[in-house]
Amino acid sequence: MLPAGKTAIVHGGSGAVGAAVARAFAREGAAVHLTGRTLPPLDDTARRIRDAGGVAHAARLDATDRAAADRHADAAAAAGHGIDIYFNATSHEDVQGSPLLDPALADVLRPVTKAVTTTLTTAAAAARHMVQRGGGVLLVPAGGRETIPDLGGSHLTWSALTGVCRQLAAELGPHGVRVAWLLSPGSPAPGEENRADERALLAERPAYEDVANAAVFAAFDRARTMTATELDLTGGLVPD
Template identity: 35%
Template sequence: MSGLLLEGKNAVIYGGGGAIGGAIARVFAREGARVFIAGRTQAKLDALARDIAAAGGTVETAQVDVFDQPAVEKHAEGIAAAAGSIDIALNAVSVMHDQGTVLADLSLEAFMRPIDGFLRSLFITSKAVAPHMGRERPGVILTLSEPGSKLAVGGILGHAVSAAGKEAFSRVLAAELAPSNIQVVGIRPHAVVDAPAAGSYTKDLFTRTAAAAGQSVQEMLEGGAMAQATLLKRLPTLAEVAELAAFLASDRAGAMTGTIANLSAGALVD
């Protein structure tokens, strides 16, 4: 019996060229999955694919705009036709948004940007993959949110609403897809400490907050207020997010659906 968690699984990762998507793609491939990575920047996808192939993994790339619903559906249909099924899907697409601006100074456009962006991409990708999952082969849709879904702090109105929306979407979708043998599980990491160094948009996202504290972004993530507000006094790493995603996507977590795995290092205790 193979010791690989995802042997024989077909996994598609949207936003695969990003820091979190890329880290998860590497672990999925290491654990035996055939990985399909999709994103808008072909150069990033190609670089990741070279790394995965060099490590012995199986990977295919596709330049896909996640907001182009027909293109996403065509891509999913192509994967299912080539591989026979889609067993795992993850939306790791990032949407730059505002953090730090209170209601009095916040525009409607800035408020709606993460809500529309994150939820639109989650709807489009979930709708595209669901018809090709489940039934005789268990399917797993993984989603990503943030502790902002639970926090009551100022300056994160759009961010918090989008995070809460992603978690609500995951719960309700789990109920809809359970009869088709498809699980939906959310992962709620905090800011990921090594993501900026891996090219994450969070380097730009947190610049203003870090500057206000007289720190660099990396200093803020390694020992600043975000880290100190967790029970473990540190933030999660890309490796921890990726390893948890692989477990949740595996048959070993086959009874888990409609819930959120809190990987915030104890920022919130559910």
């Protein structure tokens, strides 16, 4: 389990990935602060966590609003003893399915701009508290090493987020704050066939629980020397 008394912020906590990660952090004993654009699904995730014996709080948040992100981080830190874990699963309105030569430039750049904005806005809010305490972990789904055609703005978005994570790791490392990103090929929806891309080395894609378990490992003290690095969950689709 995570050391007792940890505080985790999960942005995009009503989505499939964010909710799974939030539940996993809560199972490990962390108090989880969920944010998203609409409250009802956030409240549902928080209720499920509390019903399972965990601690969860839900708040509506525009992740592009720096002042709002700062206020939320301040409140989460005050409710515990600072902020220990940050996970950003906000949606980016990705554009896929056509070559880069076809879509309008605005369609390609829109998810890049949104992803970088929300990540920098919310990560900075949490990191300020981590720096004060001399430790913490920032986790972001990212990537960018794939060689798959027709990913459009999605691939550029993941690459941009990887760059953001590397620079944050360089700047925050001296303060004891680690940064890592999770590369996943996408998880199957409930009832969907869980077959990996034929180019992958393993037969199945990661379930949401697999992504959540990787996030828990990265947040755990046993990964205390891991930073500026990627957790590859692609089953060999993107080999090292």
